[in-house]
Amino acid sequence: QVQLMESGGGSAQVGESLRLTCTASGNPEYRESMGWFRQDPGKEREGVAVIDLDGTTRYAKSVQGRFTISQDSAKNTLYLLMNNLKLEDSAMYYCASSTRASVSLYPSSFGFWGRGARVTVDS
Numbered sequence: 625q626v627q628l629m630e631s632g633g634g635s636a637q638v639g640e641s642l643r644l645t646c647t648a649s650g651n652p653e654y655r656e657s658m659g660w661f662r663q664d665p666g667k668e669r670e671g672v673a674v675i676d677l678d679g680t681t682r683y684a685k686s687v688q689g690r691f692t693i694s695q696d697s698a699k700n701t702l703y704l705l706m707n708n709l710k711l712e713d714s715a716m717y718y719c720a721s722s723t724r725a726s727v728s729l730y731p732s733s734f735g736f737w738g739r740g741a742r743v744t745v746d747s
Contacts, residue, residue, distance in 0.1 A: 625654065626654040626736040627648070627649045627650050628648050630717065630719050631645045631741060632644045633741030634742075634743070636743070636744075637745070638710060640709055640745075641705065644660065645702070646660075647701055649700070656722060656724060657676050657722045657727040658675055658719065660720070661720055662715035671730060671731065672693075673693035673704060673729075674727050677725040678725070690706065690708045691704060710745060714745045716740040718739075718740045721734060721736045722736075
């Protein structure tokens with residue numbers, strides 16, 4: 625199994641930055657690829673950024689150029705640096721892991737999830 629724990633959420637103003645951290649533990653085979661998703665009440669979970677086993681990254685168009693996904697060399701910690709935050713970035717952000725070497729931005733690609741961290745962006 626895999627345990628994922630998000631931290632670093634909080635409040636920021638439009639244009640500011642926040643960094644989310646996901647601490648991962650458990651079987652490495654269950655976290656070959658990892659990603660960040662977000663969701664607001666009443667809305668579907670949206671893929672934000674993912675990183676494949678070989679380091680290839682993919683981003684949602686809404687965050688391209690503003691957000692950066694990365695991980696430490698041991699692949700125990702996943703980061704999401706969020707720059708130039710917008711009001712529409714407010715959501716609960718979830719860390720996820722997959723047994724697949726390459727993943728898409730769809731939640732169905734992932735089998736393990738953290739509990740989430742809230743990000744609120746104010747004007």
